[in-house]
Amino acid sequence: MSWLTDPFSNDFMMQALLAGSLAVVTTSLIGTWVVLRGLSFMGDAMAHGVLPGIALAFVWGFDLTIGAAMSALIMIAGIEYVHRRARLSEDTAIGLLFVGMLALGVIIMSRAPSFAGSLTGFLFGNILAVGQSDLIIQAVAAGITALAVAVFYRPFLVLSFNEDKAEVLGLRPRVAHTVMLGLLTLAIVTSFRVVGNLLVFGFLVAPPATASLLVRRVPTMMITAVIIGIATVGGGLLLTWHADTAAGASIAGASVAVFFFVLIARQIVEAVRR
Amino acid sequence: MIMRTTLILKTLALFLAAVAVTACSADGEERQSIEVVATTSILGDITSNVVGDGALLEVIMSPGADPHEFEPSARQVASILSADLVVANGLGLEESLEDVLDSAVEEGVAVIEIGSEVDPVRLTDSDGFDPHVWLDPVRMAGAVDSIIAALVELDASVDWAAQAAPYRQELLALDTWIGQQLEFIPPDTRVLLTGHQNLGYFADRYEFKIVATILPGATTMIEPSASGFAGVIDVLEASGARAVFTDFGESQALAEQLIAQADRDVAVVPLHLGALGSEGSGAETYLDVMRWNVEAIRAVFEQ
Numbered sequence: 001m002s003w004l005t006d007p008f009s010n011d012f013m014m015q016a017l018l019a020g021s022l023a024v025v026t027t028s029l030i031g032t033w034v035v036l037r038g039l040s041f042m043g044d045a046m047a048h049g050v051l052p053g054i055a056l057a058f059v060w061g062f063d064l065t066i067g068a069a070m071s072a073l074i075m076i077a078g079i080e081y082v083h084r085r086a087r088l089s090e091d092t093a094i095g096l097l098f099v100g101m102l103a104l105g106v107i108i109m110s111r112a113p114s115f116a117g118s119l120t121g122f123l124f125g126n127i128l129a130v131g132q133s134d135l136i137i138q139a140v141a142a143g144i145t146a147l148a149v150a151v152f153y154r155p156f157l158v159l160s161f162n163e164d165k166a167e168v169l170g171l172r173p174r175v176a177h178t179v180m181l182g183l184l185t186l187a188i189v190t191s192f193r194v195v196g197n198l199l200v201f202g203f204l205v206a207p208p209a210t211a212s213l214l215v216r217r218v219p220t221m222m223i224t225a226v227i228i229g230i231a232t233v234g235g236g237l238l239l240t241w242h243a244d245t246a247a248g249a250s251i252a253g254a255s256v257a258v259f260f261f262v263l264i265a266r267q268i269v270e271a272v273r274r
Numbered sequence: 275m276i277m278r279t280t281l282i283l284k285t286l287a288l289f290l291a292a293v294a295v296t297a298c299s300a301d302g303e304e305r306q307s308i309e310v311v312a313t314t315s316i317l318g319d320i321t322s323n324v325v326g327d328g329a330l331l332e333v334i335m336s337p338g339a340d341p342h343e344f345e346p347s348a349r350q351v352a353s354i355l356s357a358d359l360v361v362a363n364g365l366g367l368e369e370s371l372e373d374v375l376d377s378a379v380e381e382g383v384a385v386i387e388i389g390s391e392v393d394p395v396r397l398t399d400s401d402g403f404d405p406h407v408w409l410d411p412v413r414m415a416g417a418v419d420s421i422i423a424a425l426v427e428l429d430a431s432v433d434w435a436a437q438a439a440p441y442r443q444e445l446l447a448l449d450t451w452i453g454q455q456l457e458f459i460p461p462d463t464r465v466l467l468t469g470h471q472n473l474g475y476f477a478d479r480y481e482f483k484i485v486a487t488i489l490p491g492a493t494t495m496i497e498p499s500a501s502g503f504a505g506v507i508d509v510l511e512a513s514g515a516r517a518v519f520t521d522f523g524e525s526q527a528l529a530e531q532l533i534a535q536a537d538r539d540v541a542v543v544p545l546h547l548g549a550l551g552s553e554g555s556g557a558e559t560y561l562d563v564m565r566w567n568v569e570a571i572r573a574v575f576e577q
Contacts, residue, residue, distance in 0.1 A: 129527035
């Protein structure tokens, strides 16, 4: 069993495991709703759309997380504005803002050459460089998310499966939608610095999608997603350790590989049963 | 997604540049002096000392820009394509300028790649050459000779060699000075641990040994593996490395984690390795960059 335990005898590996697991809690809990409501494109766009805020925060010297949060809020407002005023479908609005924000971010960075770490760091993060302060922020975000999905369980459920009915039931779908986007923002801005943008989006979609193959009820889906996600973080870390591959990309890749493994395995099981 | 965006931007930049070049030549204006373009800020400074007032010089990368990740603007691409001479580092350093430099060669622009002219050394465990040649002042004296030769080809009426002689002398004096500054360090403690493989030429010249690098290559655009990183921690603990030397242009996060994990008390010391420092940094020229770095290294070994 030393192949399993030895790597984690290093502190930085334990911190990476812990940071990855906390990121899974925040992202997969809200990610379950993202998958159920078909908001994946929105999630992807938001994960990239935080770039201009981060770049500006770097140039003007304020906190990167605040910059990312501001960027995300502007993005949500922009999508809402285009969707309502231009009477275009939401995915067109998301696409416009996605490209616009990403381009703006790269432009700002091109004028600020000393942006240390820049694009590579933004995409892949530095999961091997997680420190204590990162873990505290992530733990708080995970706590808030867990509490919010519990409190807003009913409104989220109605919003996901019968939005029209929500109005009738007095569950205020717009408030529920806003809270959901707020939680999505929280998940992205607290996780991207640690695990990188690619991994945030991977955790947002892959573990919940895998869980949806296995279970039906939403609460079970959320719990299953978190368990699968944490197992993936561990597996991905073992992969980067033993196969000597890039750390963040190994974990993100593992999360998607698990999805396809479960999908194919389920098909085989169904075929055998018949 | 980023990759695709980059590709589109690059294509667009090339297109706009082509338009700009055509527009310029249509004017039929006569050129007064030679137009020289240098890619990195450090090569730009060295080139400016060689050409003096004898040519118009444009430097593509501003101080502080990481040459590995730099993206040119359309106007800069146009400058490269319409220049008489382009002074580039080559050896894969300017990763996103390579296509543009190829096009410039096709357009008939004289392009010299300093890296291949100054006796490059192969990277350990890789086929490629180490591009960070400028961290050896003797090689930069060789670069001055290459630039002079290229300028003579373009305009033999100017005595470029005589004009650049004092600066060439300063480069060799810098080499002597660095040797003297680091003389006191005993041979067995001359070990360096760096952010990526960028101090090879410096180490060769001044007899240091690079025991490990955090990123396992000569570029900043890679991510390490977990076991590779653990290996670097082991090396840091086992070797006598006094500090982790990083570049101001690269992320310090992994270096900070490295010293936090090691059971020895070492510091992260950023140096000006990839570019000139910004204004007020005390490292605004190549000569100052090298002096600044050597003083920082000396301070570490004096402790």
